[in-house]
Amino acid sequence: MRCDVSRWPPIRLWPRPRTAVTLSSAVVSLAGVARGSAVDVTVADGLSRGWVTTPPAGLTDLLELRAVAEARFQAVFHTAPAEWRIEADWSGERAFVCSALPVSLLASLHAEAEAQGVVVRSIAPNWVRALQRLPLREIAGEPLAMACAASPEGMAALFLRDGVPIDWRQHWCEPAEAAQHLRGQALAAGCELPGQAWVSGDRATLSALVQSNATMRWKVVPS
Amino acid sequence: MKLNRTSRMTSLPLDFSDHRPLSARWWRLAALGVLLCVSAAVMHSRLSATQAAYATAAVPEAPPAPELSDAQRARLNEALSHLGFDWPQALSHLEMALPAGVTLASAEWRGPTRELKLTGEARGTTEMLNFIDTLKRDPLLQGLKLTRQEPARDEAAAARVQFALEGRVAGGPP
Numbered sequence: 001m002r003c004d005v006s007r008w009p010p011i012r013l014w015p016r017p018r019t020a021v022t023l024s025s026a027v028v029s030l031a032g033v034a035r036g037s038a039v040d041v042t043v044a045d046g047l048s049r050g051w052v053t054t055p056p057a058g059l060t061d062l063l064e065l066r067a068v069a070e071a072r073f074q075a076v077f078h079t080a081p082a083e084w085r086i087e088a089d090w091s092g093e094r095a096f097v098c099s100a101l102p103v104s105l106l107a108s109l110h111a112e113a114e115a116q117g118v119v120v121r122s123i124a125p126n127w128v129r130a131l132q133r134l135p136l137r138e139i140a141g142e143p144l145a146m147a148c149a150a151s152p153e154g155m156a157a158l159f160l161r162d163g164v165p166i167d168w169r170q171h172w173c174e175p176a177e178a179a180q181h182l183r184g185q186a187l188a189a190g191c192e193l194p195g196q197a198w199v200s201g202d203r204a205t206l207s208a209l210v211q212s213n214a215t216m217r218w219k220v221v222p223s
Numbered sequence: 224m225k226l227n228r229t230s231r232m233t234s235l236p237l238d239f240s241d242h243r244p245l246s247a248r249w250w251r252l253a254a255l256g257v258l259l260c261v262s263a264a265v266m267h268s269r270l271s272a273t274q275a276a277y278a279t280a281a282v283p284e285a286p287p288a289p290e291l292s293d294a295q296r297a298r299l300n301e302a303l304s305h306l307g308f309d310w311p312q313a314l315s316h317l318e319m320a321l322p323a324g325v326t327l328a329s330a331e332w333r334g335p336t337r338e339l340k341l342t343g344e345a346r347g348t349t350e351m352l353n354f355i356d357t358l359k360r361d362p363l364l365q366g367l368k369l370t371r372q373e374p375a376r377d378e379a380a381a382a383r384v385q386f387a388l389e390g391r392v393a394g395g396p397p
Contacts, residue, residue: 041240062226087237091227101239110241123239131235140231163231 035117041109041124045153045170048125049100051076052158052165053088060092069098094164099125127156127170130200133221139163139198146182146194150175150201150209157182157197159189166191175205176212313363313392317341320357324350332392339364341388344375351384364390 033039053069069088070081085106088098106123113120124132130149139145140163149156154172158165167189171181186193196217199206206220225236317327324346331340345351351372359367367390375383 043239060226065226085239087239089227089232089235089237090225091229093228093230094232096227097232097235097237099237099239106239120240124237128235128237132237136235137233140233160232163233165232 033116033118036119038119038121039113040122041120042129043101043105043123043125045126045149045151045156047101047105048127049073049077049084050125050127050156050168050170051098052095052168053098054095055092058092062090065090065092073098073100095166097131097158097165097168099128101125126151130156130223131158133200133223134198135221142194144191144194146197148182148197148199148201150178150199150205152202152205155181155199155201155209157185159185159191159194161191175208178209179213179216182216313339316361316363320354320361322350322353322357325354337392339390339392340370341390342371343386343388345384345386347382348372348384351386355388358388358390363393365393366391 051072053065053072055065055068059065059068065088066086069086073079073081073084073086081100083103084100085103086098086100089096101123109123110120127149130151131147134147136147139147139160142160143162145160145163147158147160154170155175155178156168156170159167167185169185169188171178171185173181182197183193196219198219198221199209200221200223201209203222206218206222210218210220227236313332314330317330321327325343326345327341327343329340329342332338333340343354345354355367355369358364367388369386370389371385371387373385375385377383
């Protein structure tokens with residue numbers, strides 16, 4: 001994608017990724033895509049945000065759920081949500097996973113797609129794509145489960161209890177440090193480390209993850 | 224933006240694009256629309272083919288008219304004259320001419336000769352004659368004659384008179 005990085009407002013990355021993520025490398029290039037074709041855009045994890053929102057009991061209005069998610073976003077990232085577009089697996093009956101992308105990034109992406117005559121079929125962060133590849137219906141049946149998205153930059157981990165999300169974190173770490181980071185997340189979430197972890201990602205990262213964390217049982221789904 | 228009503232997280236429908244794929248319901252509606260269009264096109268083509276076939280088909284000649292005997296022709300003319308007689312107008316005339324004390328029992332129309340035969344009963348001879356005078360003044364009837372007159376058979380009404388009249392309806396040659 002031909003993006004002029006200088007046009008972009010500075011984006012605060014928290015926590016900071018292990019490797020620097022530039023906007024030009026964050027999204028797929030649209031320059032070579034044939035006019036009229038549809039593309040699925042995957043955004044680098046360093047440009048996205050993820051968290052879990054627990055709605056107050058009895059809340060079913062989508063606008064109110066969005067307000068709760070925005071309040072949670074501000075509390076976690078100390079950033080005003082106005083410049084972020086928030087999407088979630090909205091639910092008024094249980095906790096749900098949220099994700100946010102910069103509004104400026106999405107606007108430039110759509111403008112570029114329109115200029116190239118390309119139809120943007122979907123846009124999602126890399127960790128969302130990885131979690132979507134996992135058998136979430138099967139994972140939701142486990143009493144305590146862990147769904148992870150591994151990338152060369154780090155690993156995003158989602159803890160679920162009886163199919164309900166309880167904690168989401170992004171770990172900017174080497175594959176060898178993953179088990180230690182996951183133990184820390186389990187302590188922070190107030191639960192034990194699940195006996196096995198579902199993980200999706202590129203084959204090289206998965207291979208390094210499994211080899212360097214032999215004490216954990218991994219169920220891998222390559223991308 | 225859609226609300227997930229499952230108690231467990233079995234999917235992660237997160238998407239930041241404005242492109243929203245059609246739901247199964249809309250796909251079904253679209254399929255139904257296409258099906259209706261195809262059905263209409265097929266029916267239209269079949270109808271067009273049928274119309275074209277009718278347009279090019281040879282029209283069969285009408286069968287020759289059957290030969291009628293004189294008797295058949297006479298009966299046919301009589302039937303046609305019955306159809307052509309204005310019964311409502313004639314009955315309306317008779318009803319207006321009926322004085323008090325006179326009732327009509329039957330009216331018989333003979334089409335080819337335009338003859339009208341009436342039978343009825345009057346309270347007395349005076350009423351019957353008044354009725355005949357009224358009919359004679361009517362231009363609709365010509366050559367009115369009293370063909371029968373006899374007392375009523377009912378002994379309780381000995382003064383009553385039963386009668387029969389014959390005449391010809393004006394309006395054309397017999």
